Amino acid sequence: MPIKIQVLNNILEMNDSYAAENRSIFEAxxxxVMNMMSSPGSGKTTLLERTLERLDPAKVAIIEGDMQTTKDAERLERFGSQxxxxxxxNACHLDGKMVHDALADLDLSDIRLLVIENVGNLVCPAEFRMGEDAKVVLLSVTEGEDKPLKYPLMFRxxxxxxxxxxxxxxxxxFSLEEARENARQINPQLKFMSISCKTGEGLDQWTDWLQTNMNG
Ligand SMILES: Nc1nc2c(ncn2[C@@H]2O[C@H](COP(=O)(O)OP(=O)(O)O)[C@@H](O)[C@H]2O)c(=O)[nH]1
Ligand SMILES: [Mg+2]
Structure with missing residues (x-):
C-alpha cells in the first residue's frame, strides 16, 4: 500500500477509536449529540443562539470549534450553558481526540443535548467522526443550490x-426545490428544514426535532 494512504488510514483509525470512546461516554x-457543520457564515452560531432561547440551557452543553478566536463561545456565554x-x-476540522479532550471539562450528567459547532468548512469536517448521534449541515440560501453536488460527502x-x-x-x-433535489441525489434519506434565524420562521420544526431526540 502506498505510504501516504497507509498514513491516512492510520489517522482515521485512531480517530475512530476516540470516537468510539466518546460514543460510550455520550450513551452513559x-x-x-449533534455535530453542526457548514461553510463559515451560514448561521451555525446564530442558530445555536435561537436554540438556547428555546430550550432549557441547563440541559444543553456546547463544544465550540474555531481555528482562531473565542468569539462564538463569547456570543453563547450569556445563556449560561456549559x-x-x-x-x-491550523486544523480545518474538529476530530475525535479534540472532542475527547474537551469532554474532560464538561459534566454531561444533566445534559440531554450536546452541540458541537464544527469549524466552518464544507470539506474536512465531514471526514472525522466524533461519536455523535447526528450530523446536521446548514446551507445558507446565499450559497447557491449546487453546493450539495460540489461537496457531496458532507451531505451524504x-x-x-x-x-x-x-x-x-x-x-x-435561489430555488429551495432545486437545492433539495441536488441534496436528495446525494442522500435520499436526508431530512430537510427551511428556517430563518432572523424572523424565527421554521424554528419550531427544528426545536421539535431536537426535543424528540433529547427525550429519546
Ligand atoms: N438575514 C439573515 N442573516 C442571518 C441568519 N442567520 C444568521 N445570519 C447572519 O449571518 C452571519 C453569520 O452568522 P454566524 O451565526 O456567525 O455563522 P457561522 O459562521 O456559521 O457560525 C451573521 O451576520 C448573522 O447575523 C438568517 O436567518 N437571516
Ligand atoms: Mg460560528
Missing part, C-alpha cells in the same frame, strides 16, 4: 440539512 450520560472552546489552530453524512436565511429569498434567485 444519555446525551443526544461551553468548551476548542481552538484548532448528514441526517438533517437546514436551509437558513430564507428571509433573504425575495432578494435572490
Amino acid at each position: 450520560n444519555n446525551s443526544f 461551553i468548551v472552546q476548542i481552538s484548532t489552530g 453524512e448528514a441526517a438533517v440539512c437546514i436551509f437558513n436565511k430564507i428571509d433573504l429569498l425575495p432578494h435572490l434567485d
